[in-house]
Amino acid sequence: MGIADHGEPDGPNLSASRAPSEDGDGPAPGDVAIAVRGLRKSYGGVTAVDGLDLEIRRGEIFALLGPNGAGKTTTVEILEGFRTRDAGSVSVLGCDPGSQRRRLKGRMGIVLQSTGVDPYLTVAETVAMYASYYPHPRPIDEVIDLVGLGAKHDARVLKLSGGQQRRLDVAIALAGDPELLFLDEPTTGFDPSARHEAWEVVRSLATLGKTVVLTTHYMDEAQNLADRVAVVAAGRIVAEGSPSSLGGRDTAIARIRYQVPVGLHPPAQFGGEPDPDGFVELHPADLTATLHELTGWALGHGAVLDSLQIIRPSLEDVYLDLTDGSETRPQ
Amino acid sequence: MSAATLTASQIRYVNKAFWRNPSSAFFTFAFPLMFLVIFTSLLGHGKVHLAGRVVHQSTYYVAAMAAFAVITACYNNIAIGVTFQRDAGILKRINGTPLPAAIYFIARVVHALLVAVLLVVITVTFGALVYHADVPSGAALLRFAAMLVVGAASFSALGFAITAAIPNAEASAAIVNASILPLLFLSGIFIPLGDNSPSWILWIARVFPVRHFASGMQAGFLGTRFDWTDVLIVAAWGLAGLVVAIRRFKWEPRT
Numbered sequence: 001m002g003i004a005d006h007g008e009p010d011g012p013n014l015s016a017s018r019a020p021s022e023d024g025d026g027p028a029p030g031d032v033a034i035a036v037r038g039l040r041k042s043y044g045g046v047t048a049v050d051g052l053d054l055e056i057r058r059g060e061i062f063a064l065l066g067p068n069g070a071g072k073t074t075t076v077e078i079l080e081g082f083r084t085r086d087a088g089s090v091s092v093l094g095c096d097p098g099s100q101r102r103r104l105k106g107r108m109g110i111v112l113q114s115t116g117v118d119p120y121l122t123v124a125e126t127v128a129m130y131a132s133y134y135p136h137p138r139p140i141d142e143v144i145d146l147v148g149l150g151a152k153h154d155a156r157v158l159k160l161s162g163g164q165q166r167r168l169d170v171a172i173a174l175a176g177d178p179e180l181l182f183l184d185e186p187t188t189g190f191d192p193s194a195r196h197e198a199w200e201v202v203r204s205l206a207t208l209g210k211t212v213v214l215t216t217h218y219m220d221e222a223q224n225l226a227d228r229v230a231v232v233a234a235g236r237i238v239a240e241g242s243p244s245s246l247g248g249r250d251t252a253i254a255r256i257r258y259q260v261p262v263g264l265h266p267p268a269q270f271g272g273e274p275d276p277d278g279f280v281e282l283h284p285a286d287l288t289a290t291l292h293e294l295t296g297w298a299l300g301h302g303a304v305l306d307s308l309q310i311i312r313p314s315l316e317d318v319y320l321d322l323t324d325g326s327e328t329r330p331q
Numbered sequence: 332m333s334a335a336t337l338t339a340s341q342i343r344y345v346n347k348a349f350w351r352n353p354s355s356a357f358f359t360f361a362f363p364l365m366f367l368v369i370f371t372s373l374l375g376h377g378k379v380h381l382a383g384r385v386v387h388q389s390t391y392y393v394a395a396m397a398a399f400a401v402i403t404a405c406y407n408n409i410a411i412g413v414t415f416q417r418d419a420g421i422l423k424r425i426n427g428t429p430l431p432a433a434i435y436f437i438a439r440v441v442h443a444l445l446v447a448v449l450l451v452v453i454t455v456t457f458g459a460l461v462y463h464a465d466v467p468s469g470a471a472l473l474r475f476a477a478m479l480v481v482g483a484a485s486f487s488a489l490g491f492a493i494t495a496a497i498p499n500a501e502a503s504a505a506i507v508n509a510s511i512l513p514l515l516f517l518s519g520i521f522i523p524l525g526d527n528s529p530s531w532i533l534w535i536a537r538v539f540p541v542r543h544f545a546s547g548m549q550a551g552f553l554g555t556r557f558d559w560t561d562v563l564i565v566a567a568w569g570l571a572g573l574v575v576a577i578r579r580f581k582w583e584p585r586t
Contacts, residue, residue: 080427105429116419120351121344129344132337133430176428
């Protein structure tokens with residue numbers, strides 16, 4: 001349930017001061033796909049990434065969750081080698097994407113946030129063309145079927161819907177049979193059914209043993225897809241963990257909420273004044289005992305607690321709490 | 332896949348996309364022939380004095396439109412096509428793959444050259460059949476081919492270079508035309524330059540590559556003197572374009 005240690009002082013010699021960390025040169029340990037320490041990047045005085053630490057294991061689906069402008073895209077574009085970094089150490093598949101980009105290109109697949117393909121080629125031609133750039137491509141028809149575009153095999157890109165074009169983006173990224181796949185906001189602008197289709201594709205990637213790094217500002221997307229989630233706000237990781245444990249969700253104090261049965265007056269330990277709808281909310285120190293006493297009291301009075309609920313903070317609550325006030329930071 | 336096979340397969344994909352784009356195929360092929368018919372009909376009944384020789388204006392236009400066709404196929408098509416690809420995010424995606432940048436560039440240039448050769452063949456055949464223009468042969472044909480290859484490569488390099496000055500795809504046609512149309516007029520492509528043309532026009536024609544390229548093309552058709560200096564000047568512009576393209580080329584939209 002790791003809240004990232006963002007309270008640490010950051011100096012310019014950050015990577016040097018953490019002696020055991022990777023320098024990006026040597027091969028990474030077998031189970032680490034991406035290791036980032038103290039990553040910084042600013043554009044013309046505006047800080048986009050501000051001392052970000054990250055470790056992504058091989059074979060996991062990892063989500064960077066955060067509001068627009070939090071620094072997600074800048075971070076992944078540094079990992080992909082499109083941007084240089086100002087400071088920090090980065091190791092992707094044991095290589096430094098800044099200086100060893102050429103060696104990395106054949107091992108990664110990239111789905112950019114906004115990207116195009118030639119509108120006049122067919123789906124199969126497009127995938128075959130990109131596959132030809134890689135040393136060990138996957139069979140083209142297999143890739144097309146994997147993203148569910150089998151029926152559109154010979155259709156021109158021009159004729160595809162937005163959701164189908166996005167699936168083609170994923171097919172292109174898979175064409176070179178990469179070890180690592182980046183998906184930058186893969187479903188932004190999709191209608192709900194297109195999003196669910198895209199999620200199916202991403203889930204099927206996990207069965208191929210790929211490491212998948214995706215960015216999103218949709219909480220349900222992170223919750224549905226990711227093995228682990230890191231919440232990014234103002235250029236740093238503010239929380240990291242599995243979707244169910246993020247930000248201490250699993251251990252946070254649960255609330256009991258119920259509607260006071262008509263004609264009854266609950267004793268003080270079961271909450272005071274009901275709200276206008278007749279609901280009372282409790283914050284019990286011992287959930288099990290309090291629940292037992294509450295239901296015992298209700299049974300004793302022959303009452304039914306129809307709307308009894310136990311509430312834990314949702315991922316959305318955690319997210320809004322963690323990213324509070326960072327929405328306006330420019331990217 | 333070896334570099335040569337990869338280049339060949341890349342050319343095939345560029346070619347497919349080119350022919351399936353109705354506007355690029357239409358403008359590239361229809362314009363030179365349309366202009367050839369229009370200018371020959373309007374102005375094609377006189378004679379032109381060219382480097383001490385007198386030639387039929389219709390024959391003059393066959394050579395001029397062949398040069399125009401090559402410039403359109405290389406400079407205009409590459410500048411507009413590549414800017415579109417840059418703005419659509421296609422170039423950024425390619426830049427994220429292991430495809431060597433040189434193969435991307437070479438494939439586009441070779442494709443433009445092949446289109447240019449086809450256009451010249453069509454224009455010359457049309458000119459020979461309709462206007463009884465002379466067709467280059469023998470040593471003249473070889474010199475003509477040299478000028479064609481150097482010109483196509485140089486105008487392609489300039490097409491890549493000008494993309495650095497084009498902010499977005501909407502502006503590309505305007506900037507490309509603004510940079511080439513005045514030069515086409517000032518270099519005698521549409522209206523022959525004579526000895527009585529204003530000297531500033533002759534100076535501009537002498538500095539920029541269009542006039543030199545057209546002169547080299549005309550030598551093959553009209554039997555005028557072929558000057559290797561023309562080839563060198565066009566090649567120098569091409570090299571300058573290559574340097575600018577290498578230093579200033581952007582793989583990502585300029586926003």
